[in-house]
Amino acid sequence: MKPFFHAMVHPGLFYILSALSVAGALGIILARHPVYAVLSLVVTLFGLSALFAALHAPFVAMIQILVYAGAVLILFLFVVMLLDITPETLLRSRSWTSVLAGGALALFFLFQLAQVLCPTVSSFPAAKNGPMGTTAVIGESLFTTYALPFEVASFLLLAGIIGAIVLAKKKL
Amino acid sequence: MVGGWIAWFAPIVACAGIVLFGRRSKAISAALALGGMAVAFFCSCQALLQSLSPHAQAIHSTVSWVQLPGLLLELGLYWDRPAILMSLVVTGVGLMIFIYSVGYMAQERGFPRYFAFLSLFAFSMMGIVLADNFVTLFMFWELVGASSYLLIGYWYERPAAAEAGKKAFLVNRIADFGFLAGILMVWNLSGLGGMEKTLSFPALAERIPLLIHSGVLDPQTLAIAVALIFCGVLGKSAQFPLHVWLPDAMEGPTPVSAMLHAATMVAAGVYLIGRTFFLFWESPAALQLVAGIGGITALFAASLALVENDIKRVLAFSTLSQLGYMVMALGLGGYLPGAYHLTTHAFFKALLFLGAGCAIHAVHTNDIWHMGGLLKKMPVTGWTFIVGSLALCGIFPLSGFWSKDEILALAFERNLLLAWTATLTAGMTAFYMGRVVSVAFLGKPRSSHAEHAHEMPLIMTGPMLVLAVFSVIGGFIGIPAYLSAGHAHLGIHPEFNMKVALLSSAVALFGLGLAFAVYVRGARPLQGVQNSLAGVRHLLVSKFYFDEIYGWINRNIQQRFAILTDLFERYIIIGLFVNGTAKITGWTGSLVRLLQTGRVQGYALLIVLGFNLLFYWVKQWAP
Amino acid sequence: MTLAPITLNHVLLLSGILFTIGLIGVMTRRNLLLILLSLELLLSAANLAFVAFSRALGNLDGQIMVFFVMIVAAAEVTVGLAIALLLVRHSGKINADEFREMKW
Numbered sequence: 039m040k041p042f043f044h045a046m047v048h049p050g051l052f053y054i055l056s057a058l059s060v061a062g063a064l065g066i067i068l069a070r071h072p073v074y075a076v077l078s079l080v081v082t083l084f085g086l087s088a089l090f091a092a093l094h095a096p097f098v099a100m101i102q103i104l105v106y107a108g109a110v111l112i113l114f115l116f117v118v119m120l121l122d123i124t125p126e127t128l129l130r131s132r133s134w135t136s137v138l139a140g141g142a143l144a145l146f147f148l149f150q151l152a153q154v155l156c157p158t159v160s161s162f163p164a165a166k167n168g169p170m171g172t173t174a175v176i177g178e179s180l181f182t183t184y185a186l187p188f189e190v191a192s193f194l195l196l197a198g199i200i201g202a203i204v205l206a207k208k209k210l
Numbered sequence: 211m212v213g214g215w216i217a218w219f220a221p222i223v224a225c226a227g228i229v230l231f232g233r234r235s236k237a238i239s240a241a242l243a244l245g246g247m248a249v250a251f252f253c254s255c256q257a258l259l260q261s262l263s264p265h266a267q268a269i270h271s272t273v274s275w276v277q278l279p280g281l282l283l284e285l286g287l288y289w290d291r292p293a294i295l296m297s298l299v300v301t302g303v304g305l306m307i308f309i310y311s312v313g314y315m316a317q318e319r320g321f322p323r324y325f326a327f328l329s330l331f332a333f334s335m336m337g338i339v340l341a342d343n344f345v346t347l348f349m350f351w352e353l354v355g356a357s358s359y360l361l362i363g364y365w366y367e368r369p370a371a372a373e374a375g376k377k378a379f380l381v382n383r384i385a386d387f388g389f390l391a392g393i394l395m396v397w398n399l400s401g402l403g404g405m406e407k408t409l410s411f412p413a414l415a416e417r418i419p420l421l422i423h424s425g426v427l428d429p430q431t432l433a434i435a436v437a438l439i440f441c442g443v444l445g446k447s448a449q450f451p452l453h454v455w456l457p458d459a460m461e462g463p464t465p466v467s468a469m470l471h472a473a474t475m476v477a478a479g480v481y482l483i484g485r486t487f488f489l490f491w492e493s494p495a496a497l498q499l500v501a502g503i504g505g506i507t508a509l510f511a512a513s514l515a516l517v518e519n520d521i522k523r524v525l526a527f528s529t530l531s532q533l534g535y536m537v538m539a540l541g542l543g544g545y546l547p548g549a550y551h552l553t554t555h556a557f558f559k560a561l562l563f564l565g566a567g568c569a570i571h572a573v574h575t576n577d578i579w580h581m582g583g584l585l586k587k588m589p590v591t592g593w594t595f596i597v598g599s600l601a602l603c604g605i606f607p608l609s610g611f612w613s614k615d616e617i618l619a620l621a622f623e624r625n626l627l628l629a630w631t632a633t634l635t636a637g638m639t640a641f642y643m644g645r646v647v648s649v650a651f652l653g654k655p656r657s658s659h660a661e662h663a664h665e666m667p668l669i670m671t672g673p674m675l676v677l678a679v680f681s682v683i684g685g686f687i688g689i690p691a692y693l694s695a696g697h698a699h700l701g702i703h704p705e706f707n708m709k710v711a712l713l714s715s716a717v718a719l720f721g722l723g724l725a726f727a728v729y730v731r732g733a734r735p736l737q738g739v740q741n742s743l744a745g746v747r748h749l750l751v752s753k754f755y756f757d758e759i760y761g762w763i764n765r766n767i768q769q770r771f772a773i774l775t776d777l778f779e780r781y782i783i784i785g786l787f788v789n790g791t792a793k794i795t796g797w798t799g800s801l802v803r804l805l806q807t808g809r810v811q812g813y814a815l816l817i818v819l820g821f822n823l824l825f826y827w828v829k830q831w832a833p
Numbered sequence: 834m835t836l837a838p839i840t841l842n843h844v845l846l847l848s849g850i851l852f853t854i855g856l857i858g859v860m861t862r863r864n865l866l867l868i869l870l871s872l873e874l875l876l877s878a879a880n881l882a883f884v885a886f887s888r889a890l891g892n893l894d895g896q897i898m899v900f901f902v903m904i905v906a907a908a909e910v911t912v913g914l915a916i917a918l919l920l921v922r923h924s925g926k927i928n929a930d931e932f933r934e935m936k937w
Contacts, residue, residue, distance in 0.1 A: 168891025
């Protein structure tokens with residue numbers, strides 16, 4: 039396969055993957071059953087992972103599938119099933135005015151973003167040739183330049199673990 | 211210069227001392243009050259001596275109070291010859307009255323209070339006398355009014371006294387409204403021609419004539435300002451038509467009447483005209499007004515005195531009348547005659563009041579028809595009273611003759627109508643004073659109290675004797691000479707006119723004689739004359755219904771207006787603006803409170819909204 | 834048909850779309866857990882933006898950032914779910930509307 043170094047990503051690939059991601063995202067907000075919603079997110083994450091890989095970030099793509107989709111969302115699934123939630127629909131869930139308000143505000147944001155991005159589409163230079171984000175390269179960066187944040191992040195995880203245990207146990 | 215400040219502030223120090231230390235002790239209060247006045251008198255004497263030396267200048271000392279760009283307010287004293295003379299009158303006659311009061315008020319429980327207020331008054335009066343600018347003057351003008359209120363209402367448990375105090379203060383307040391307007395106008399006018407505005411008397415004395423003569427300031431405008439300032443005089447010196455408070459003010463203790471309402475406070479108006487004569491002199495229109503009102507007051511008040519039976523009220527009307535004389539003199543351009551009469555009047559009027567006080571003390575009533583024959587029982591009181599009356603009537607060679615005569619001479623020179631009015635008034639003066647003397651002091655005792663009357667102690671008769679001496683020699687101590695030596699122009703100084711002197715003496719003697727004949731010998735006019743006089747008498751007794759007219763105006767016009775403004779204040783200012791603002795704030799608060807629902811997603815909505823607005827704003831600003 | 838080359842702006846727009854969808858989810862869904870899920874979508878959209886910039890600028894910093902974002906997301910989900918669990922257990926309610934204590 040020819041490496042595409044002078045463009046971001048192959049257009050066709052991009053559109054397919056974005057369609058997939060957006061479909062998954064819509065699935066999250068429109069799904070009735072919470073389990074379906076979680077699975078939609080998984081789909082979205084898969085789409086995004088593929089996109090990451092195409093964007094010269096293979097390590098991150100792998101991590102996303104392993105950690106994010108693999109662990110975090112499974113956790114979500116566990117809790118959803120634990121709580122045994124009844125299905126709900128978006129529209130019957132609450133008054134349509136608040137749905138409208140929320141929708142309008144979010145879409146307004148998108149509109150403004152498009153206003154900024156669309157006119158300047160061709161003004162950005164072609165993607166630069168940079169290193170591919172392989173494990174080795176990322177690892178090197180992590181353990182040298184970003185060593186401190188790395189260590190701090192591990193503390194963060196520790197705090198999260200302890201927090202979760204303390205909160206969720208019935209008896210300490 | 212320090213003497214000036216000491217003379218001014220000694221009485222208030224005494225007042226403070228009485229308030230702090232003298233509350234339980236009559237001796238301490240009296241000592242402090244007398245001490246304060248004595249110090250002030252001493253300093254005034256010193257100033258007099260100083261001013262007599264050949265190159266003496268007027269003492270001018272100021273303290274800066276408010277200094278803003280375009281506005282300079284100072285407190286200061288200006289001790290020129292007229293001021294020195296007035297200080298001597300205030301402190302000297304005042305000292306006599308203070309001494310007398312120690313005896314008169316000896317039995318009163320509120321003795322310390324009396325002397326504290328009296329000292330406060332002395333301080334305020336000195337403030338008016340010494341003030342070097344309109345601001346200081348006005349401050350002390352009001353303070354004097356307040357002291358007067360306190361002293362008139364001294365026996366506050368008596369409703370009549372309390373009412374009288376209120377009346378005095380209110381009438382004065384109305385007058386002072388015009389006065390203040392006049393001051394502001396003068397202040398504005400002083401800045402014409404691009405100069406810095408000032409309210410200081412010496413500065414204005416130079417500037418106003420300059421502005422008039424150079425044509426920058428128009429005499430009509432100045433006349434309006436002067437007329438407004440004259441409003442203040444109307445109130446303080448009880449000129450027509452604001453004379454109504456003075457008779458009622460007799461509710462206060464007699465020494466108060468002597469001090470405030472005879473010798474000094476009411477003379478403050480006349481003194482004011484003198485102080486600001488440079489303004490009056492430049493506006494002939496205003497001078498005419500002043501003279502007219504003075505003349506009217508003189509005649510009007512004298513007519514009311516003819517039918518009064520309360521000895522103090524007779525003297526009060528007499529004071530009004532004599533004040534009218536002084537104001538008229540000033541209006542005719544006679545600064546010197548007016549000032550002269552002011553001084554002599556202080557002597558004999560204070561004397562008369564003190565004498566009346568003794569008589570009242572003896573017979574326990576103010577009514578002259580309950581007195582009688584007091585001359586035999588109380589010789590010192592009686593004879594000094596007679597001396598005072600003769601001085602008031604203008605009998606040669608007492609002090610009153612000289613000063614009154616100068617005024618009459620001036621009037622005959624300048625305005626015949628006013629001159630004959632003044633002459634008629636002089637006749638009436640002689641008559642009513644003769645009446646009082648005849649009824650109260652001559653003849654037989656008319657009540658049991660009068661039978662058992664006895665002379666007052668020396669502490670009371672002593673000051674009367676001193677004042678009597680001055681009433682006699684007042685014409686010979688060179689007051690006019692003293693005043694005219696210092697200043698460039700002091701209005702018109704009339705020549706001694708033998709014809710006028712003879713006329714006035716004749717009229718006075720006629721009045722006295724008539725009174726004697728009627729009240730001692732019992733002569734009565736024909737029945738027809740008596741009947742027609744009865745109607746006149748009724749009018750006079752009711753004081754021309756002035757009190758009723760004012761009461762009506764007050765009830766129907768002023769009260770209604772007050773209610774209107776009250777409604778305006780209550781509903782618009784308080785209701786709309788004050789409460790309205792509060793209500794709007796409360797209402798906005800309740801509205802905003804609705805945002806706090808406690809629902810997370812509501813808050814999330816607000817966050818996104820805010821974020822959108824921020825994004826929009828940044829987009830506008832970014833290039 | 835030759836499509837226009839994909840630039841940074843395209844990817845950012847996609848990121849924006851995903852973010853918007855996530856926003857709608859956070860603001861409108863009633864179920865507490867589904868709100869948290871939409872939150873994850875927001876984070877993923879951000880991740881995409883980071884990676885896009887990393888590619889466009891030839892820099893690895895964006896990807897490092899993504900790495901950390903994922904760590905934080907993991908920790909946040911853990912604790913968040915624990916809290917949600919407790920809430921549901923205590924009150925028996927799962928709808929965000931019914932929790933109204935956070936006021937005044």
